[in-house]
Amino acid sequence: MLYVECVSKTYEGDRESLRNVSFKLPRGQFVAVLGSSGAGKSTLLRAITRQIKPERGRIELDGLDFLSCSSRELQHARSQVATIAQQFNLVRRRTALENCLAGRLQELPFWRCCLNRFPDEWLRAGLRSLSRVDLQDVAFQRADRLSGGQQQRVAIARALMQNARLILADEPVASLDPASSRRVLEILRSLCHREGLTVLCSLHQVELALAYSDRILGLRDGQLVADCPTRAFVPDIVDRIYGAYQGRPDMAGTHSIIALRDPRAG
Amino acid sequence: MTQLLPPAIASSAPERDSIDALLEAERSRQGGVWRLLRRGFLGIALVAIALASLREVEVSPTELWEGLPRLLSWSGRLWPPDFSEVPTFLGAIWETMAISIVGTLTAAIAAVPLSVLVARNLSPIPWLGGIVRSGLNLLRSIDTAIFALFFVSVVGLGPFAGAMGVALHTTGTMAKLYAEAFEALPAEPIEAIAATGCDRWRVFTFAVWPEALPSLGGIGLYLWEYNVRSSVVLGIVGAGGIGYELMVSLKLLDFARLATILLLILLMVSAIDAFSARIRRSLA
Numbered sequence: 416m417l418y419v420e421c422v423s424k425t426y427e428g429d430r431e432s433l434r435n436v437s438f439k440l441p442r443g444q445f446v447a448v449l450g451s452s453g454a455g456k457s458t459l460l461r462a463i464t465r466q467i468k469p470e471r472g473r474i475e476l477d478g479l480d481f482l483s484c485s486s487r488e489l490q491h492a493r494s495q496v497a498t499i500a501q502q503f504n505l506v507r508r509r510t511a512l513e514n515c516l517a518g519r520l521q522e523l524p525f526w527r528c529c530l531n532r533f534p535d536e537w538l539r540a541g542l543r544s545l546s547r548v549d550l551q552d553v554a555f556q557r558a559d560r561l562s563g564g565q566q567q568r569v570a571i572a573r574a575l576m577q578n579a580r581l582i583l584a585d586e587p588v589a590s591l592d593p594a595s596s597r598r599v600l601e602i603l604r605s606l607c608h609r610e611g612l613t614v615l616c617s618l619h620q621v622e623l624a625l626a627y628s629d630r631i632l633g634l635r636d637g638q639l640v641a642d643c644p645t646r647a648f649v650p651d652i653v654d655r656i657y658g659a660y661q662g663r664p665d666m667a668g669t670h671s672i673i674a675l676r677d678p679r680a681g
Numbered sequence: 682m683t684q685l686l687p688p689a690i691a692s693s694a695p696e697r698d699s700i701d702a703l704l705e706a707e708r709s710r711q712g713g714v715w716r717l718l719r720r721g722f723l724g725i726a727l728v729a730i731a732l733a734s735l736r737e738v739e740v741s742p743t744e745l746w747e748g749l750p751r752l753l754s755w756s757g758r759l760w761p762p763d764f765s766e767v768p769t770f771l772g773a774i775w776e777t778m779a780i781s782i783v784g785t786l787t788a789a790i791a792a793v794p795l796s797v798l799v800a801r802n803l804s805p806i807p808w809l810g811g812i813v814r815s816g817l818n819l820l821r822s823i824d825t826a827i828f829a830l831f832f833v834s835v836v837g838l839g840p841f842a843g844a845m846g847v848a849l850h851t852t853g854t855m856a857k858l859y860a861e862a863f864e865a866l867p868a869e870p871i872e873a874i875a876a877t878g879c880d881r882w883r884v885f886t887f888a889v890w891p892e893a894l895p896s897l898g899g900i901g902l903y904l905w906e907y908n909v910r911s912s913v914v915l916g917i918v919g920a921g922g923i924g925y926e927l928m929v930s931l932k933l934l935d936f937a938r939l940a941t942i943l944l945l946i947l948l949m950v951s952a953i954d955a956f957s958a959r960i961r962r963s964l965a
Contacts, residue, residue: 490879507892508894517877
C-alpha cells in the first residue's frame with residue numbers, strides 16, 4: 416500500500432510543481448496519471464522515490480516513510496520500487512539479460528559486479544523474467560540493438576527481477592508506436608491483476624488511460640484535480656485536467672473500448 | 682516574393698502586419714546602430730592585435746628570401762640518407778615510444794578517479810571537485826617538456842624524467858576529457874540503475890563504465906598519439922629517445938644522419954596513427 420499525503424514541491428524560483436497532493440494506492444491497481452506537460456506528473460513520480468525531495472508531506476510504502484528514512488533505509492526501500500522512464504532506460508552496451516539482472520544488482524557481491532559474473536540461478540531467473548515479456552529470444556542481444564518497445568519490455572522484466580511491489584512508469588509509451596504501446600500497457604496491466612503489483616503510470620493519451628487503467632488521477636498545475644475509477648470517468652473530467660481542451664478525445668470511441676474489455680461497464 | 686511561397690505559408694494582410702510588427706520589435710531589441718558599432722570596434726581591435734603581433738615577432742620576408750639558398754643547400758645534403766646507424770636509432774625510437782606508453786598509461790590510471798571527482802554528474806564530493814579541477818588546469822597549463830626539464834633535475838637525465846613529464850601533463854588533459862565524456866552520458870540509464878537501490882560503486886561499474894568505455898578508449902589513444910610526437914621533443918631537454926639523436930645531428934650539421942632519423946620518425950608516427958585509428962574504429 417502506498418500513501419501519499421499532502422506532498423508539495425517547489426523548484427527553485429519557480430511556482431509550486433506539486434501542491435498538497437494526497438492519494439492512497441492499494442495493491443494490484445493500475446493507476447494512470449493524466450495531465451498536461453508541466454502539470455507535475457514526472458515530479459510526482461520522482462518525489463515518490465525521493466529522487467527529488469518534496470518540502471512537505473509524507474510518502475509511505477508498506478509502513479516505511481520515504482521522506483524521513485535514513486539514506487541506507489532509502490536504498491533498501493528503493494529496491495521495492497521499480498522505475499520505467501520514457502526512453503533510454505537501459506545500459507546500451509549491455510545485453511537485455513544483463514539489464515534485466517540489474518534489478519537485483521544491489522545484492523550482487525561487488526567483485527562479481529566488476530567482473531560481470533552473475534550466478535547461474537540469477538541467469539535462469541533473468542531468462543524467466545524476459546520470457547514473461549516475450550523477449551527470451553533477444554536475451555543475449557545488446558540493448559542498443561533492440562526496438563523501443565522491446566527496450567521498455569526489458570525495463571519491465573528488470574522490475575520483475577527486482578521483485579518490486581510498486582512500478583512507477585513515467586510516460587513509458589510516449590516514444591512508441593501504437594501497437595508497441597498497447598503491448599507494454601497490456602503487460603503492465605496483467606502484472607497488476609495477476610501478481611498484485613501496483614503500477615502508477617503517467618500517460619499523455621487519455622484513450623490509453625481509459626482502455627488500460629483501473630483508476631485515473633488528474634494533475635493540473637501541481638494539484639490533484641481528479642481521482643476516480645476509470646469506469647466513472649466522464650468527459651467533464653478531461654476539461655478539469657486539461658482546461659479548455661480543444662481536441663477532446665473521442666469519448667464515444669473510448670467508452671466502447673471499455674465496454675469491450677470490461678463486461679461490467681457495458 | 683509572396684507569389685513564390687506555397688499557399689499554406691502565403692499570409693493574409695492582417696497576418697502580414699502582425700509578422701512585420703514582430704520582426705520590427707526583434708530588430709529594435711537587437712539595437713541596430715549600437716550593434717553595428719560594437720561589431721566594427723571588435724573588428725578593428727582584432728586587426729590591431731594581429732598587426733602588433735606581426736611587429737613583435739619581427740616577421741621579415743627579406744630575411745627568409747636571403748636564407749633560402751642556405752635552406753636549399755642543406756635540403757640537398759639530406760640525400761642520400763646515412764643508414765649505417767639504423768640499429769642505434771631503432772633503439773632510440775623504442776625508448777621514445779616507451780616514454781609515451783609509460784606516461785600515457787600512468788596518466789590514464791590517475792585520470793579515472795580524478796575525472797569521477799570532477800564530473801558534475803558523478804562527483805561524490807562536489808566541493809572537492811572544484812579544487813581538483815583547478816589542479817588539473819594547472820597540470821594542463823604546464824607543457825610536457827617543461828615538466829620533463831624539471832624532472833631531469835630531480836631524477837637525472839634519461840627516459841624516466843620524460844615519462845614523468847608526459848604523465849603529469851597528460852593527467853591534466855585526460856582527466857578533463859574523461860570528465861566531459863562522463864558528463865555527456867545520458868542520465869536515464871544511470872538513474873534507472875541507481876533507482877533500484879544500488880550504491881555508487883555498483884552504478885559506476887554496471888552503468889557508467891561500459892557506456893563511457895568507447896569514449897575513454899578513444900581519448901586515451903588520441904592522447905597517446907599526441908604523446909608519441911611530444912616525446913620526440915623530450916630528447917632535446919635531456920630525457921633520452923630519438924629526440925636526443927635528432928638534436929646531435931642538427932648540432933653537427935650531419936644532414937645524412939638527420940634524414941634517416943626524420944624518416945624513421947615519420948614511419949613511427951604513421952604506423953601509430955594507423956594502429957590507433959583501427960582500434961578506435963573497433964571500440965565504437
